[in-house]
Amino acid sequence: MNPVVRWETVSFHYPGAADPTLSSVDIALPEGELCLVVGNTGSGKSTLLRTVNGAVPHATGGTLRGRVRTAGRDTASHRPRDLADVVGMVPQQPADAFVADTVEEEIAYGMECLGVAPDAMRRRVEETLDLLGLAEVRARPVTALSAGQQQRVALAAAFAAQPALLVLDEPTSALDPPAAEEVLAAVQRLVHDLGTTVLLAEHRLERVAQFADSALLVPGAGRPPVVGGTAEVLADAPVAPPVVELSRLLGWDPVALSVRDARRRAAALRLPAPPPTPRAEAGEVVASARGLVARHGPVPALRGVDLDLRSGEVVALMGRNGAGKSTLLSCLAGLHRPRSGRVMVGEADPARLRRRDVARVVGLVPSEPADLLLADRVDRECAAADREAGATPGHTAALLAELVPGIPADAHPRELSCGQRLALALAVLLARAPRLLLLDEPTRGLDYPAKRRAADVLRRLADDDRAVLLVTHDVELAAQVADRVVVLAEGEVITDAPAAEALAASPAFAPQVAKVFAPTPYLTVDHVRRAAREASA
Structure with a gap:
């Protein structure tokens, strides 16, 4: 043949x-x-x-x-x-x-x-x-x-x-x-x-x-x-x-490729069921939506959405394509004025602020971070962000080095890897020190190691007294980084719960490890690794 x-x-x-x-x-x-x-x-x-x-x-x-x-x-x-x-x-x-x-x-x-x-x-x-x-x-x-x-x-x-x-x-x-x-x-x-x-x-x-x-x-x-x-x-x-990573951890040969195969092999394991990774207590409300109704022409996009976002918390916003996730992000960023209801970020309605003032309270990273990047070199992008934010020269470059070190100053922003572009866009936004960060599918096109690094970045941003709202279809990323999961359907909130509860209970949004070990509330391979260490101690 x-x-x-x-x-x-x-x-x-x-x-x-x-x-x-x-x-x-x-x-x-x-x-x-x-x-x-x-x-x-x-x-x-x-x-x-x-x-x-x-x-x-x-x-x-x-x-x-x-x-x-x-x-x-x-x-x-x-x-x-x-x-x-x-x-x-x-x-x-x-x-x-x-x-x-x-x-x-x-x-x-x-x-x-x-x-x-x-x-x-x-x-x-x-x-x-x-x-x-x-x-x-x-x-x-x-x-x-x-x-x-x-x-x-x-x-x-x-x-x-x-x-x-x-x-x-x-x-x-x-x-x-x-x-x-x-x-x-x-x-x-x-x-x-x-x-x-x-x-x-x-x-x-x-x-x-x-x-x-x-x-x-x-x-x-x-x-x-x-x-x-x-x-x-x-x-x-x-x-x-994850099922292959789990196979490596537990010494399965050949590795499992499906949840069914992994579940059969895991049936004989006897592991304790520790709580998910502890997170810091969420702080004060940074942004809120009450009774939010929005439309795109005759098409309803949001139907009476209520939502609080708190400092120190990463919230994953999930749901089918067309459920209203991006519209909610646009309302929170002041880009889309709702038909009725109220959005408050701090003490202000972002839709009533000047764009320059909105950028100081809300940072929005679109699905393609390069859309925020205008200069032809990384160092020039950072210098422009310093001027816009009224920050001391070098401030944005220092933020970038903290997020992802080693990015060449003379590189063109659009020639960077997906993860590097995301880090540069975040550094540009963080120069203005917004309390609320909104990200629309930021890890699309990233491999597993890059997503882990992005998750670490988001976790550090939340721990720095910010509220982070992450729109994603990636259930594995949500399992890694989210404290809370909000699910939209037909423009309505149908789930608002801690990540372990929301993800493990959903047949559509459960990560692979949760499906393998259900009903034990593991979400990631790291959860299993910690449990295996406890079992062998």
Whole structure:
């Protein structure tokens, strides 16, 4: 059987880069497999994916050595448009790539570009709508769909052209857990029922590892990739989901990839049930919302929300896509004026303050922290923040060094890693010393070590007498850092409880460790590690 993709001693340098992003890639991807691409943030996973359709190097520039063959075609002589019939690419943000108005038109568009006959096109559209559970929304505008539905539409549009390979880059990064399950169920259907080959990169490995036939580790730093069985590769990988970390801790070989497997192996363990990690007592109320009602045109977004945020506390705000989380953040930051109800940050309503004054009481980090960064060098960004805040020169740079040391002063902010950009955006906001920090999915695109560092930063900020509200779909991050979890549904608060209680009790939002040890209230591998030490003492 011929491989769908063959990398033959491939290396790649981006223009001006001193070191190669990819090196010594010599791998064959067989037909009909779901191959999971893993590695640290910035290791070269997305670059590897983009070699498959020739975007690297044709669209990026740079120097590609060796040879990549996709469905037998050499990408050196075939540009992305020449490979569109054999490679279906699904981006992280599918809504940015939609070109048609309705679901049905979007699915048909790619086939129209490839010149598929009208009768064949109609048949494929109908089959794809049924296969991916989209028939009921076929006539709806793509902009009116939920995030999970949009991701399935993007998958349907790529699959309808019947490519030899589907390439998915972080397909669940922006999705809540139920929506992620929808998308991954659709991917499994394509692989198992139709024999589609899928190459999938994902940081939230806890969602996908159990479904993968193989794994491809991109180690970065010019080292060659490692490919093999999923359990074999993840056993020693620098990034791994909680059940794999748990396997390492407890000496399980092979490592567990699913909650079911881990739960069976953990059944014989006898561990004490200590309380979750102790947190400092929450302090005074920094911000509050009472009876908050908000709309986007005719669409209700918030329905009578009551919320208190206290100093010393990290609150995770969770819920399905479209539940009203970002609208609540905008109201607290004074960016969206509610239809009724009241928001107070300290003694002021942020919607009635001048923007300069709001920035001194509320710091908002958007889902892309780079949106806050305007200068062309890190040191200039820090100097501008000092001037805006009326702080002494060097104050913001010192905050940045405390958060994440070692960031070069002459680096361009948009060339930093995701974690470094987050730290720089936080330092710029902290220069104004706001008591309330609001973060909208700040760890999207971060690997597990980077998320742990981000969690440490957020914990330190709360311990410095601030209130932190974190919007996230990442249940593992919430388990690590949150004191309290608030869940929104249809614009209403349906849960407001301590993190251990809220997460462990929810089948949708429970982290992997909580599912493994339920009903014992462990949330993280660190909780289990401490319990194991107590049991052996």
